[in-house]
Each structure stands twice: as C-alpha cells, then as structure tokens.
Amino acid sequence: MTGAPAPAEGEARRGFMGTLWYGYARVTVALRWFIVVGWVAAAVAATLFLPPMQGTVDDIEALGAxxxxxxxxxxxxxxxxxxxxxxxxxxxxxxxxxxxxxxxxxxxxxxxxxxxxxxxxxxxxxxxxxxxxxxxxxxxxxxxxxxxxxxxxxxxxxxxxxxxxxxxxxxxxxxxxxxxxxxxxxPARAAQGLVLNSYVHIVEVTTVLAVLTIVALTFGSLAAPAVTLVSVGAAVFVTLGVSGWAGQRMNVAIPADLRPLIVALLLGIVTDYCIFYLSGLRTRLREGHDRLEAARLATASYTPIVTVAGFTVAAGTASLLVAESPLFRGFGPALALTVLTGLVVAVTLVPALLAILGRAAFWPRNLVAEPAKVRERPSLLTRAVARRGSAFVLVLVCVVGLGAAAYQARNLDLGLGFVQSLxxxxxxxxxxxxxxxxxxxxxxxxxxxxxxxxxxxxxxxxxxxxxxxxxxxxxxxxxxxxxxxxxxxxxxxxxxxxxxxxxxxxxxxxxxxxxxxxxxxxxxxxxxxxxxxxxxxxxxxxxxxxxxxLASGIIADTSNDLLRIGLVALAVNLLLLVIFLRALVAPLYLLASSVLALGATLGLSVLFFQDFLGHDGLTFYVPFAASVLLLSLGSDYNIFAVGHVWQEARNRSMRDALLVATPESTRAITSAGLALAASFGLLAVIPLGPFHELGFLLGVGILIDVFIVRALLVPSLITLVGPVSSWPSGRLQRVRRPRGGRARADS
Structure with a gap:
C-alpha cells in the first residue's frame, strides 16, 4: 500500500518556503536523539509533577445552567x-x-x-x-x-x-x-462518574490496539505501530498533565466527560500524522535515498501540510470559546490544547524517530530501492472522477444522497437525560x-x-x-x-x-x-x-x-450558541483553507461539502437513535461538539487531499493531476480516516448515552468524509470547476496544452 505522494528533492527545496522547511527538517534530523529523549522526559515529568486532569461532575452550572x-x-x-x-x-x-x-x-x-x-x-x-x-x-x-x-x-x-x-x-x-x-x-451524575472511571482505561487500551492494528496493516509492519505508540503515548501523558495544570492555574472546570474524548482525539490525529510521515519516508526510501536524507525529505514535504492541518483543527475547536455556555467554553480550550500538543509531537518526535529507524520503521518488511516505474493505470473510480460527464453524475448522486440524509436532521431533539443515560x-x-x-x-x-x-x-x-x-x-x-x-x-x-x-x-x-x-x-x-x-x-x-x-434553560442557551459557534467555526476553517490554497473558489465548495457531510451525519444519528432505538433525543452537547470536530477534521483532510492535487497541477493538466494525486492521497487518507474513526467510534464502548452518541456521530461522520466526500465528491467537484478553483491566484491555470502536443507548464 502506498502513501500520499511527496515532492522530489528539488521541489521540496524550491523557493524560500521550501528552503525554510528543508532547513527545519535538517535541524530536526540532526537533533533526533535529543528530541526523543526530551519528549520521554517531558512525558515522565508531566506524569510525576503535574496534577492530573480533574473533571467536574458535581456542579450542574458547569453544564451551562x-x-x-x-x-x-x-x-x-x-x-x-x-x-x-x-x-x-x-x-x-x-x-x-x-x-x-x-x-x-x-x-x-x-x-x-x-x-x-x-x-x-x-x-x-x-x-x-x-x-x-x-x-x-x-x-x-x-x-x-x-x-x-x-x-x-x-x-x-x-x-x-x-x-x-x-x-x-x-x-x-x-x-x-x-x-x-x-x-x-x-446520584445519576455520581454514577456517571463511577462508570466513566471504570471504563476509561478499557476504552483507551482498546482504542490503542485498534489504531495500532490499522497502522500495522497499512504498512505491513510491526515497527510502524511502535513509532505510533511512542508518539501517541508522549502526547497523551503530556496533554493530560498540562491540562490538569492549566485547569488548576486558571481555575477552569474541565467536564469529566472530556478525558475519553481528549484521548480519542489525540490517538486519532497523532496516528493520522504518523501515517503521512511514514508514507513519505517509505516513498523516499524506495526512491533510493539513504536513511537520513529520506527522513529530511519526508519531513520537509509533510511538515507544512501537517502544521496547517493541525492549526486548522485547533482553531476550529477553539471556536467554542465564543459560546456563552460554560460547558462549551470548557470544551474549547481543552480540545484546542489537545490538538496543538499532538501537532507539536507529530512534527518533532515522529520525524526524529523515523530518522533514527530508517528502513527499520517498516520491519519486518524489507524496503529496497526501486527504479522509476511507469505510472500504474488509474482505477475505474479514479478515471470516473477525472471525467466531466461521470464526475457530474457522481456529484449529483453524492449531493442527493447526503442531502436526503441531512434532511432528517430537522427532527433532531435535545435533552439531558442524566438517569436515562446510565x-x-x-x-x-x-x-x-x-x-x-x-x-x-x-x-x-x-x-x-x-x-x-x-x-x-x-x-x-x-x-x-x-x-x-x-x-x-x-x-x-x-x-x-x-x-x-x-x-x-x-x-x-x-x-x-x-x-x-x-x-x-x-x-x-x-x-x-x-x-x-x-x-x-x-x-x-x-x-x-x-x-x-x-x-x-x-x-x-x-x-x-x-x-x-434547568434542562430547558440549558438547551435554550445551547441553541442560541449554535449560530455563534457555527459562524465562527466556518469562518475559521474557510480562512485557513483560503490561506493554504491561495484561492477563494475551492475553499467554498470544499467547506460546503464538509457541511453537507455533517448534515448527513446528524440526520443518520436522528434516524438511528430517535427513530430506530426510540430515544427521546440526543444529549444536548453531543451534536454541537461533534459538529465542530467534524468540520475541523474535514478541513484537515481537505488540506491533505487537495494540497497534493494542487502540487501536481503545477506541472500537469487538471485531469492528469487528479489521476496522479487522487489514488495516492486517497489511500493514505483512507488509512488515516479508519484509524480516526476507530479512535472515536470506540467511545461507544463506555456504557453511557452521551458516549454512544459521540462514538456514532464521530465514527460515522469520519467514514462519510473519507469514503464519500474525500474519495468521490471533492475530486468530482475539482474536475467540474477545473482551473477556476484556484481563482484569483491562477495557480491551476499555468498549464496549457499546445495544439497536437502534450500539456506543458508555462514558464
């Protein structure tokens, strides 16, 4: 299985920013042992000397009342x-x-x-x-x-x-x-705390095993999951310690329900970034680069994308700060801190470990240098999204299907259900x-x-x-x-x-x-x-x-927060997509596709919990917290997927760029998405109503995003909109096809 493509060395070092990122890669690889030892020491120190994250369950006002x-x-x-x-x-x-x-x-x-x-x-x-x-x-x-x-x-x-x-x-x-x-x-809130405490470690261990299995299958390796485990472990221990310290220093009440979500989010995003770095390293090793140079090139290629993606997710979750509800204001900083910690670990510890291990990161598989091969014939699906006629049909089917599911979200009801969730x-x-x-x-x-x-x-x-x-x-x-x-x-x-x-x-x-x-x-x-x-x-x-x-007041406040949080989250994600892609058109339809997928996820949740299971409604905070996460993570995958199409389209026609970039980025995103869906989906193991709902919403939402939006809808939209996607920058209009000749890049 191949990962997402990485630019050649000359591409990685082209221009000021390319040189800057390659310089960062050189420093990271040179300090690899110091970085690894430093993160291990930080994790140990956070565990021993920082207060544990204490969730509050004894204050109804913390829920927003x-x-x-x-x-x-x-x-x-x-x-x-x-x-x-x-x-x-x-x-x-x-x-x-x-x-x-x-x-x-x-x-x-x-x-x-x-x-x-x-x-x-x-x-x-x-x-x-x-x-x-x-x-x-x-x-x-x-x-x-x-x-x-x-x-x-x-x-x-x-x-x-x-x-x-x-x-x-x-x-x-x-x-x-x-x-x-x-x-x-x-007693119900106390019982929730006891159930949560008794299951949280079971869920953490089960989730770790699940994501490590996905990484092992992705790379056919036993060492690659070990790299992921070390990286995730450092992120989890440091984050929990820092969150506990920050909550104590700032006298911020962190909801008790947050720890499993923090761990699931860390496991998911750090695993995602590990998969992309490992994919880049494998590609460079197969090209014949030595261990250290392969690590430098992979780091230089993927660190900009990982950094922008991580900041997108962090900024999206931080949008909860604009809420008036104390619960959401507690969610926002904690989730943003989680993402930022995972990002710092991913861009430092992961490249350092890969530089130390080199080919051993894929043990027992033996990677050998391969001569340049003729590009494989694209799959039927890839060719379909790259042709305007079939792309139009795919867009129509996706929009109608997702829209029909999203229409069910109009029946969404909210409640608290302390006792009923037990x-x-x-x-x-x-x-x-x-x-x-x-x-x-x-x-x-x-x-x-x-x-x-x-x-x-x-x-x-x-x-x-x-x-x-x-x-x-x-x-x-x-x-x-x-x-x-x-x-x-x-x-x-x-x-x-x-x-x-x-x-x-x-x-x-x-x-x-x-x-x-x-x-x-x-x-x-x-x-x-x-x-x-x-x-x-x-x-x-x-x-x-x-x-x-009280429940009526809490839900009224939550509903009032919805518009405020939604507008800020959309604006933040749109702004970061515009900056990264240097375009206005593509970010609009990319964000619209994420919103459509989110609506479909909420609609399916209504059908499952309210219509099929007969629940009176969903826990009031679950749809809003899940929506912010799914929007942000959707932009995260947009950056990975569309970023590679943008890179290829610099020197190819739009259709050729899709044929080259889509299969490779889709395979890596699929593996990363499965790991993230497993991480979130296993929250449902906790026998509490809100976690069943969170696991369903986040797990199903990620799968819809990966297998429908990112694999079908977005590539088809890029085909239909074409080079106009990059307006006003014109980055995708540099390629012209001479009469009777092949496409070539303008100088």
Whole structure:
C-alpha cells in the first residue's frame, strides 16, 4: 500500500518556503536523539509533577445552567426556608403491594429526619406514597414510596449520594421494606462518574490496539505501530498533565466527560500524522535515498501540510470559546490544547524517530530501492472522477444522497437525560425505573411551581381550583400541593409562613430532562398566568424551578450558541483553507461539502437513535461538539487531499493531476480516516448515552468524509470547476496544452 505522494528533492527545496522547511527538517534530523529523549522526559515529568486532569461532575452550572430556573429556586428557598426540590430520592417498591405499615414507617421516618432525630448528614425528607388519595395520578396504587431527601449542599455529588445510600442501608433492612435504590440527578451524575472511571482505561487500551492494528496493516509492519505508540503515548501523558495544570492555574472546570474524548482525539490525529510521515519516508526510501536524507525529505514535504492541518483543527475547536455556555467554553480550550500538543509531537518526535529507524520503521518488511516505474493505470473510480460527464453524475448522486440524509436532521431533539443515560444495571437507573412504574416517569425529577402574592396562602379554595386546573394540563401526571402531605406541611413546605406564597410539586408523565418533558413544561409554564386568572387568584408572580426547567434553560442557551459557534467555526476553517490554497473558489465548495457531510451525519444519528432505538433525543452537547470536530477534521483532510492535487497541477493538466494525486492521497487518507474513526467510534464502548452518541456521530461522520466526500465528491467537484478553483491566484491555470502536443507548464 502506498502513501500520499511527496515532492522530489528539488521541489521540496524550491523557493524560500521550501528552503525554510528543508532547513527545519535538517535541524530536526540532526537533533533526533535529543528530541526523543526530551519528549520521554517531558512525558515522565508531566506524569510525576503535574496534577492530573480533574473533571467536574458535581456542579450542574458547569453544564451551562445559568438561567432563571436557578433564580426561581433561590427565591423559593427564601420564601419557604425549606427546600422542596430534592435531587436525590430513596425508592421502595413492591409491585404486589407495599404493606400499610411500611408506607406509614416511610412517612414517620421523613418526619423524624425533618425533626433532626437521626444522626445523619441529611437535612430533610419528604416521603410520597402512591396511595389512592396521596397521589391520584399514579400508575399504580399502594406499591411505591419515593422519599425525597436533602443532603448537605456543601458536599459534592459523590458525598451526597453516599450519605443518602448509607441512610437507606441503615433504615431499610427488612425484606418487606422493598428497598430498590437511590436515584435522582445527583446520584445519576455520581454514577456517571463511577462508570466513566471504570471504563476509561478499557476504552483507551482498546482504542490503542485498534489504531495500532490499522497502522500495522497499512504498512505491513510491526515497527510502524511502535513509532505510533511512542508518539501517541508522549502526547497523551503530556496533554493530560498540562491540562490538569492549566485547569488548576486558571481555575477552569474541565467536564469529566472530556478525558475519553481528549484521548480519542489525540490517538486519532497523532496516528493520522504518523501515517503521512511514514508514507513519505517509505516513498523516499524506495526512491533510493539513504536513511537520513529520506527522513529530511519526508519531513520537509509533510511538515507544512501537517502544521496547517493541525492549526486548522485547533482553531476550529477553539471556536467554542465564543459560546456563552460554560460547558462549551470548557470544551474549547481543552480540545484546542489537545490538538496543538499532538501537532507539536507529530512534527518533532515522529520525524526524529523515523530518522533514527530508517528502513527499520517498516520491519519486518524489507524496503529496497526501486527504479522509476511507469505510472500504474488509474482505477475505474479514479478515471470516473477525472471525467466531466461521470464526475457530474457522481456529484449529483453524492449531493442527493447526503442531502436526503441531512434532511432528517430537522427532527433532531435535545435533552439531558442524566438517569436515562446510565446502564440498566446501575442502582440509580433501576430505582428511577421502579419509581416511574409506581407513579409516572417524571416522579424522579418533579417541577416546582411557586405562586407569590400578598395573602395568597389564605385563599384555600382558589388554590385548590388552581391545583385541579394544573393537574388537568396535558402531560401532567399529578401534583402535590398544600395540605396533601403531613411530613411536608409540618415544615411549611407548601405554604410560606408569611402566607404570601404557595407552591406545588408537579410530576410530568414523560421522562424528565428529555425533549418531551421540556416541551410539556414549556406549554404548562405558558398556561400558568391564565390558570391563575381563571382561579380568581388575582395578580400573582409565578416561578418555575426544577431539573426539567434547568434542562430547558440549558438547551435554550445551547441553541442560541449554535449560530455563534457555527459562524465562527466556518469562518475559521474557510480562512485557513483560503490561506493554504491561495484561492477563494475551492475553499467554498470544499467547506460546503464538509457541511453537507455533517448534515448527513446528524440526520443518520436522528434516524438511528430517535427513530430506530426510540430515544427521546440526543444529549444536548453531543451534536454541537461533534459538529465542530467534524468540520475541523474535514478541513484537515481537505488540506491533505487537495494540497497534493494542487502540487501536481503545477506541472500537469487538471485531469492528469487528479489521476496522479487522487489514488495516492486517497489511500493514505483512507488509512488515516479508519484509524480516526476507530479512535472515536470506540467511545461507544463506555456504557453511557452521551458516549454512544459521540462514538456514532464521530465514527460515522469520519467514514462519510473519507469514503464519500474525500474519495468521490471533492475530486468530482475539482474536475467540474477545473482551473477556476484556484481563482484569483491562477495557480491551476499555468498549464496549457499546445495544439497536437502534450500539456506543458508555462514558464
């Protein structure tokens, strides 16, 4: 298998920039041993002396929640001096029925917690049984008790979860208690962290083995994967150490979900660049150059392309900095730092290793110098993309096919789904499922609605009328309000002591934090003023709080960021393509093809997750993070593929340049793309919803980019547009075909 073409020595050294890059190559090769030892020392030092990258999982605000729902929650606590929203709950359920004594004990236990009769870190509890009168909208009767518990908010998610679990384990010891587990958004986030920690190293090892296998098959070598392993290892250890140090110094919260993505991105891009350098070295060795000169020529040829490609990906990911969401602002610098570290490793350590190893980099294959051979007859596919008629058909088929897939993206729904993203074997997921069967899916994370007005607490009939109207709203499974729960009324949970506020706990009939629940809450919130007016409550202030309200605000903020991030990412990628190709026309259709491929990837994700698997939506941040990465990586491959066509077109006709450059660059890009797709796709091994989605989007997106866009659509577009692609530079218009003669280059 041959790699991407490399210019001859004279080409590499032509002009000022060629001389500059060849000088860089000479220095890198001359310092090869110092560079290798230096990177090994840097990796060891980063591991020993820099703090590890610490992901945050105990702060919902780190996900981007900064809207009115937090203000509503704070105002509610001021009015009632007792929290109503608990993000952790103990679930007891027996589908054959809970004994009345067990239900009564749950109620009394909640009262005792509120009175401080237990030595526990829990500050309060509200037990809710699904009795006939206690919760009329429950799916079952007398089977389930959910006890909302309030842990010390100064504790992190893991500590709060442990406090609730310890209390439940101490109190619910009899089989008749039918204890299922602890659930809620806090235990779910803690469980996500535990699952992530237990799988992250498995995924890293599996991914390394996969990409090394691809490299070994690409070059028929066992030494080439070793070069890749050393390079990737240095990049990973240094990046994780530097990220931890930077996050600590700048007090930046790095999302816990980021480490697997950082490792996958590093593995992918460093492997890509290793494949291109190895391809260049192999070509030079086959041309008969000695070990050091072959390394110099390969380094001089590929370092400019690798550098521009790396900066393109880094700049694209850094575009997330323009977002208002704290989550995306955390993603941006971390991903950009990842790419830049991988780039520095690729342009220094990889050439140094190749200069040391030479032919041994392809062991056990024995590379021998080969005389210049007649160029192989291009494949049928290559000839098809180089002919205008067949190229037009290919463009039409690709655009229609990708466009049809992209059209499905209009149905994309977003949610958070902390609990729903967990494996079914986790306690939080099992408990949530049990609670949903006993009550309704929304019972795990109910919504708090506060009505504030002078003396409203005295209007009992009007409040009851409002509650009945609220309960009758579409999508509302039930609610709890003033006078319905003794344990809650004893602490003034539903009627403020001042009498100027009342509140309800509303349970939706759909899974909380998902798109259906968010839409339902939006309709309910819009109806509140009219419901209050119909109940003759007069002028009241309504406040809405809870996890579903938080999710709604987060997704609204994310959607607002979409246009901002998208425009900046497109502008950055377009600018770098324009600079590299010194053209305006080609970058436009290259970027358009990447956008089309991205749309198709999102559409296929909707078909797979929402239509085929029946999910309520995708995790809110996944489509946006994946989109930025795919756009940037698409420009990365554009630079490799089109850059080689541009080089060949300096001295050939456009058709001949495509016939020469396309097969060779496509083979190298295919190997690199498979390695990158494997690196990202194996994120799906982590049994968490967001990683299944990330693995699918990024893996499928890379494969579409490599096998459809880069292999078919882009070469066909170059054929159709022709030399105009280089406008206004005219770089592709230097070749003219004399009458009756071969194409020749103008001087």
């Amino acid at each position: 900064n809207d009115a729902s937090f203000e509503a929650e704070r105002r509610s606590l001021e009015l009632f001096e007792f929290p109503l929203l608990a993000r952790a709950a103990i679930v007891q359920r027996n589908p054959d029925g809970l004994p009345p004594l067990v239900q009564a004990e749950a109620v009394m236990r909640g009262i005792a917690v509120n009175q401080g009769k237990y030595e526990t870190e829990l500050l309060g509890a509200i037990p809710v049984p699904n009795t006939e009168g206690g919760f009329p909208g429950a799916a079952e009767k007398n089977t389930t008790v959910i006890t909302y518990v309030f842990a010390n908010p100064e504790l992190n998610f893991f500590e709060q979860t442990r406090a609730v679990e310890d209390f439940a384990a101490e109190q619910l010891t009899d089989a008749s208690d039918a204890y299922v587990g602890v659930t809620g958004s806090i 494996p079914e074997t986790t306690s939080a997921q099992r408990a949530a499922d049990a609670a949903g069967k006993g009550f309704a899916p929304g019972i795990v994370s109910p919504t708090e609605i506060v009505l504030e007005a002078p003396g409203i607490g005295e209007k009992t009939d009007e409040i009851a009328q409002f509650g009945e109207a609220l309960r009758a709203q579409p999508g509302v499974a039930g609610l709890v309000g003033p006078g319905e729960l003794r344990a809650a009324d004893d602490v003034g949970a539903f009627t403020a002591e001042s009498g100027d506020a009342v509140r309800f706990l509303v349970v939706l009939d759909s899974t909380p934090l998902e798109s259906t629940a968010i839409d339902t809450l939006g309709r309910v919130e819009a109806a509140l003023p009219q419901l209050a007016a119909d109940a003759n409550l007069g002028e009241v202030t309504t406040l809405v709080a809870g996890d579903t309200a």
